[in-house]
Amino acid sequence: MFRAWFLSWAKDKLYEEYQSTQRKENSDTPNQPEEHSCPPPRSDVLIVAKSMSELLELQDQMKLSNSIYGKNCQITWGTWRDFSIVLGTLGDSQTDVEKACQSLLHLTSPQWIVSIGFATALIEELEQDVIFLANEIVDESGKRWELDFRFPENSSQKGTSFKIGKLLTVLNLPTKVEEKEKLHQTFEAVVLDQETALIAQQAGEQGIKFLSIRIVADPLTQDVDERVKRIKAQSSKLGKLGAFTGALFQEPQVVKKLWKDQEAKLTSTITLTRFTLGIVAQLDRQNGR
Template sequence: MLLRWLVTQYVRQAAQEKLREVVVDTARQHLENQTGGGHSGGGRHEAGEADEPFVCGGAVLFALGIEAGGLNDLLQQARTSRGPGWKGTSGNLRGRSLLVAETGVGQSSAAEATRRLIDEFKPPWIVSTGFAGSLTPDIRRGGIVLVDNIVDEHGEQIDTGLAIDPATVSAARGVFMGRLLTVDRLVRRREERARLAETYSADVCDMETMAVARVCRERGVRFLAVRIVSDGIDDAMPEEVEKLLDRPSLAGKLGIAAGAMFRRPSVVKDMWKLRETAIAT
């Protein structure tokens, strides 16, 4: 199960095998036992056209490839897929057929890609994951947040229905359960993060989760959100990384990355740290 892979490393640090089983099994049951959701479906692929059609057992959505952190590398019998506004890799992970897809940055891109992916692959469940910024000193870089409620700046809220005992989660070092705020911009300054935390009672923020959750609710697809904290409330995201996240096109991202490497070679280290954070979790 994907969530087992996502949380195992952090829960192991708690040195409590029973605790690990409770957290992981409860998260798995959330997806498997939720009512509603579509049936597994097929999709087209660029590679392996002669193979049997892919039957999607679930989908994991990232905004950018850098956030996937090697998840694609874990897929067995991997095949590439792409469509308008998205690209992905499908394969088998721990006995489950899985689609890992990039939607692009921002709510508009995420919503459109999610609709197209549901239409094409008909996943029975979707996990929105990737990086998030912390809005509270309690959740630091590298932490994993299991999202139980999503809110946006217009006041819309969506509960994920995550049925995990908060006391169990709080006992696991580096794993949190909390509210995620989806915004339409990068939140850079500590003062703004603190204001958002107070206004919306949110723990972390990102730019896509509400859009994905809204589409899943409309289409009756089971949904879960898991976010990895890339920057704490007092951490400054490197300027080049901010520009990379702001730039919508692949060519633009490559231009920003190449230019940054020439101007400040240490930016490679900053970008690599983001990838290491994803891989480690």
């Protein structure tokens, strides 16, 4: 019965995504908001993440004003306490991240840009759900960015402990413990993701203050299932849904693993949101407002 229901649901979603894809392909400005939409205001803080799922808890904490949608990004803005915040999604690929970040910075001219999301640990000390604040960023070419902020290492923010250190941005996420250990030895980074260095580059070029806040989703000692990785690696919602539907029948244990991972990330997002707002409040005070 579940499979029959899922097939019906998947069929509807596939059709919806096909229609959405067709509309997007007709757009000449893939990462720009729709022309008829009211643009977001200049912001105190721009908070970005790869997907809206990482921003929903933040959105719930804000007094919202409006939202607009582009091909690969969604922009929501409003107020929290006494300052303005814009939330923006960046997309999955590094090309999407670069284009969306450029558009968001141009539209909102923020004082700060804060990148949030999930990270892979490269050392055993960083366990699941540990919060990580980058003070140095490096990419695979060896280019580095240093972030200047004043938070004591291994201190706590609203009861949540966090670590500070070097973050590595990579094109392809490692799946094996040995691969993670090699990256740690090569770059001396303790966590990695796929987008922080791209955002740091653009923030630096425009003279905008930048922070990267991560929560560990993949500990060092946990190998990533290659089948799960293949589904997550799909570049479109249509591709992800198709791969997920196929796995439901051929490899149901993979679907169970994906579902469990998603539930864990929902819990992690709540922790990440609370910490992020605590940091944002301190940025507000540092700006003397």
